[in-house]
Amino acid sequence: MSLKGVELQIAIPKTFDAGKMVEQHQQNTINQQIHANEALKKELDRKQTTVNETDSTDAITDEEERQGDAENPSMLAKKKKKVPEAPKAQHPFKGNFIDFSG
Template sequence: MSLKGVELQIAIPKTFDAGKMADQHHQKTINQQLDANEALNREIERKQLAVNKSEGMDAISEEDENDASNNGQTSSEQNKKKKQQQEQDAQHPFKGNLFDFSG
């Protein structure tokens, strides 16, 4: 395929334009990936700094209140009550209970 002089006058400028457009597209893709990575890093950092559970704080304050009200009791009595409380908290809702499914 041979190109004539007139055809080269049209083809060469379009080649430069196509190269610029390809370069811009490539840069745009790279910038989008960098922005997505930066957003992901911000999201990860936000999740790391967020408080996930606050239930533990309630349990601690209840134990402190119980300790303050039971100052007159001996430590062995307090230990027994704590063990009983932990056993009650640890009971599973249906394991160990018999259910009649023959119905």
């Protein structure tokens, strides 16, 4: 396939434009990968510095009461009697059947 002079005048500038577009696309892809990697590192750092599980405060206070009131068991019994057990609240829709058909 041979190109004439007029065809070369059109083909060569378009080749340069296409090359620039390909290079920009590659740079965009590389930048996106770098940003995704940085976001992943930040997420991992955040997960490593946050507390995942905590001890129940009830368990801690029960242990402290047992250790502190070991000498006087009647005080421990009085404390337990004073605290009335609160009824558990029902969830508004969990465990209930809701008919969405309509």
